[in-house]
Amino acid sequence: MAYVLFLLANAALFVRPAELSDAFHGVQLYLYLIAAAILCSVRGIHNQLSLRTMVQQPINLCVAGLIVAVVASHVSRGQIGLAANGLVMMVKVVLYYAVLVSVINTPERLRTFLKCTALCATAMVAFSLQDYFRFVSEWSGRDDIQEIKSRERWLPPEAPRLLRHVPEIDGVDSEGGAVWIFRLCGLGIFHDPNDLSLLIAVTTIISGYFLLDRGSRIIRLVWLAPIALMGVAYYFTFSRGGLLAFGVGGMVWLAVRYGGKVAIGLGALAGAALPVVLGRHADINLSGGTGQHRIQVWSDGLVQLKSFRIAFGIGEGTYADVAGLVAHNSYIHAFVEMGFFGGALFFGCFFFPVYAIFRIKKDGFPIEHPELKRMLPYVAAILGAWCIGMASLSRCYVPPTYMIVGVCAAYLNLVGFHQPIPAPLQTFHVRSAARWIACSGGLLVACFLFIKVFARYG
Numbered sequence: 001m002a003y004v005l006f007l008l009a010n011a012a013l014f015v016r017p018a019e020l021s022d023a024f025h026g027v028q029l030y031l032y033l034i035a036a037a038i039l040c041s042v043r044g045i046h047n048q049l050s051l052r053t054m055v056q057q058p059i060n061l062c063v064a065g066l067i068v069a070v071v072a073s074h075v076s077r078g079q080i081g082l083a084a085n086g087l088v089m090m091v092k093v094v095l096y097y098a099v100l101v102s103v104i105n106t107p108e109r110l111r112t113f114l115k116c117t118a119l120c121a122t123a124m125v126a127f128s129l130q131d132y133f134r135f136v137s138e139w140s141g142r143d144d145i146q147e148i149k150s151r152e153r154w155l156p157p158e159a160p161r162l163l164r165h166v167p168e169i170d171g172v173d174s175e176g177g178a179v180w181i182f183r184l185c186g187l188g189i190f191h192d193p194n195d196l197s198l199l200i201a202v203t204t205i206i207s208g209y210f211l212l213d214r215g216s217r218i219i220r221l222v223w224l225a226p227i228a229l230m231g232v233a234y235y236f237t238f239s240r241g242g243l244l245a246f247g248v249g250g251m252v253w254l255a256v257r258y259g260g261k262v263a264i265g266l267g268a269l270a271g272a273a274l275p276v277v278l279g280r281h282a283d284i285n286l287s288g289g290t291g292q293h294r295i296q297v298w299s300d301g302l303v304q305l306k307s308f309r310i311a312f313g314i315g316e317g318t319y320a321d322v323a324g325l326v327a328h329n330s331y332i333h334a335f336v337e338m339g340f341f342g343g344a345l346f347f348g349c350f351f352f353p354v355y356a357i358f359r360i361k362k363d364g365f366p367i368e369h370p371e372l373k374r375m376l377p378y379v380a381a382i383l384g385a386w387c388i389g390m391a392s393l394s395r396c397y398v399p400p401t402y403m404i405v406g407v408c409a410a411y412l413n414l415v416g417f418h419q420p421i422p423a424p425l426q427t428f429h430v431r432s433a434a435r436w437i438a439c440s441g442g443l444l445v446a447c448f449l450f451i452k453v454f455a456r457y458g
Contacts, residue, residue: 001040002037002040002041002044002099002102002103003103003104003109005033005034005036005037005040006033006034006037006041006099006100006103007112007113007116008033009030009033009034009036009037010100010113010116010117010120010403011116011120012029012030012033013030013120013188013189013399013400013403014117014120014121014123014124014187014188014190015120015123015124015127015187016029016030016187016188017029019187019188034092034095034096034099037099037103038095038099041098041099041102041103044098044099044102044103045095045098045099045102047102048060048098048101048102049064049094049098054428055427055428056424056427056428057409057412057413057424057426058348058352058426058427058428058432058436059348059349059352059353059405059408059409059412060098060101060409061348061428062345062346062348062349062352063094063097063349063402063405064094065345066090066093066094066338066342066345066346066349067087067090067091067094069312069338069339069341069342069345069346070083070086070087070089070090070316070338070342070397071083071086071087071090072312072338072339072341072342073086073312073313073314073315073316073337073338073339073342074086074315074316075312076309076311076312076313076339077314077315079315082315082316082317086316086317089316089397090316090397093397093398093399093402094402096399096402096403096406097402097403097405097406100402100403100406100407100410101406101409101410101413104406104407104410105410105413105414106414107369107371107372107375107414107418110375110407110410110411110414111371111375113407114206114209114210114407115206115210117203117206117403118203118206118207118210118226119226121199121200121202121203122203122207122226122229122230124186124187124190125186125196125199125200125203125229125230125233126229127187128184128185128186128187128196128233129184129229129232129233129236131164131165132165132182132184132185132236135164135165135182136165136182139163139167139182140180140182145163145167145180146178148162148163149163149167164185165182165183165184165185166182166183166185166192166193167180167181167182167183168180168181168182168183168238181238182236183236183237183238183239184196184233184236184237186199189398189399189400190400192393193237193238193239193242194237194239194241194242194389194392194393195393195395196233196237196239196242197234197237197239197241197242197243197245197389198241198242198245198385198386198389198393199400200230200233200234200237200242201230201234201242201245201246201249201385201389202245202249202382202385202386202404203226203230204226204227204230204231204246205249205253205378205381205382205385206378206382207223207226207227207230208223208227208378209375209378210223211223211224211227213374234246240392241389241391241392241393242389244388244389244391244392245385245386245388245389246385247388248384248385248387248388249381249382249384249385249388250381251384252377252380252381252383252384252385253377253378253380253381255361255380256357256361256376256377256380256381257377292454292455292456294328294329294392295450295451295454295455295456296455297323297324297325297327297328298327298329298332298447298450298451299451299455300322300323300324301319301322301323301327301332301333301336302332302335302336302447302448302451304322304336305335305336305339305340305444309339310339310340311339311340311341312338312339312341312342313335313336313337313338313339313341313342313343314336314337315337316337316338316397317337318337319333319336319337319394322336326394327394328392328393328394329390329391329392329393329394330346330390330391330393330394330395330396330401331343331346331347331390331391331443331447332447333394333396334346334347334396335444335447337396340440340441340444343440343444344436344437344440344441346396347436347439347440347443348436348440349402349405350383350386350387350405351436351439351440352426352432352436353383353405353408353409353412354383354387355426355435356412356425356426357376357379357380357383357408357412359425359426360376360415360425361376361380365425367415367418368418368419368420369414369415369418372411372414372415372418375411379407379408379411382404382407382408383404383408386401386404412425412426
């Protein structure tokens with residue numbers, strides 16, 4: 001029952017009835033479903049968050065530790081009220097993760113979860129794409145786009161908007177008038193072109209996993225439809241971050257399945273062709289425009305860490321107060337808001353699964369279960385795509401990020417369990433802790449060096 005309820009709750013993250021029909025307005029279906037799943041998973045959640053399990057699975061330790069990091073980021077500034085709000089927010093996210101890793105306890109359940117996620121994402125993207133074409137036909141050629149965009153910029157997130165998708169100026173015409181493009185947005189927490197493009201990349205990888213399943217015979221060809229839909233939808237997001245997610249995800253898949261040399265060779269060919277094929281999507285410029293502006297926003301945040309705030313940060317949810325915008329980089333965002341303590345924990349959520357998969361491939365670790373063995377390059381590709389996608393998004397505290405982390409943790413748990421003698425693939429000990437802290441520090445130093453080299457003022 002807990003597994004079915006969790007599948008329904010996860011589906012509600014993508015296909016939100018309140019946004020599809022006015023009859024469901026105000027009905028928080030996701031909260032009801034996830035609450036029911038939590039109640040049915042109490043024993044499993046307790047096991048996943050026990051000290052013994054967190055030592056055996058360091059990913060759990062990092063995710064749970066973020067509750068402490070969020071609270072500490074506010075308490076260190078004397079903001080008790082904000083600490084309470086942050087505590088509630090992060091507990092919800094951690095419970096989502098804990099339910100995921102507790103109910104996905106067989107390879108069949110993991111496979112079904114991936115299938116349901118891809119199908120729900122496909123349904124949401126299809127609806128969004130249909131609405132996008134209707135929106136473009138309504139708004140093309142209007143003279144008041146800039147006025148309405150400026151007015152809606154300061155509306156609270158929950159306020160209704162006329163602009164359901166994102167208009168952006170993409171040059172001028174021969175008469176000096178603005179040329180507008182419209183960027184596709186999804187529903188709910190994916191109501192941002194870059195968020196949606198990252199989901200599109202992950203959905204494409206999952207669809208590829210089922211398409212290449214030889215055991216499914218002819219029915220597997222059905223998965224060509226979601227892949228084609230994702231390609232069309234990605235184009236209309238006009239997202240450079242999404243392109244990086246596709247590229248890194250593809251290279252990781254090639255590296256894990258065929259080896260690093262194949263990945264590098266094909267990656268170089270693709271990198272040379274993309275600027276010609278995709279135009280604006282592949283135009284990544286750090287010296288000016290959006291790229292340079294984001295670097296300056298990163299700099300405004302990182303400068304806050306040149307003080308006693310290096311330990312616990314400036315407070316969860318306060319990045320925009322010091323930089324005017326969120327960081328559009330989850331790693332920098334986490335370090336600035338939660339300090340080195342919280343930033344290292346957030347980084348650890350991805351460091352530990354990346355390192356575990358790296359050791360599986362490098363050491364030739366035998367994966368006994370055939371479906372888990374076939375799944376490895378796809379799980380690695382999903383992880384790689386999300387990791388690089390977060391370099392252009394601030395998504396430290398939302399369930400989809402911990403869905404990816406949870407899928408990786410559940411996969412590694414299953415690989416360890418399906419050995420002749422079940423044992424965890426990695427444990428938390430002095431050497432692993434030292435490796436994690438060193439890499440966290442290296443990442444933070446690299447961010448400072450990147451800013452120093454590429455930031456341009458005046």
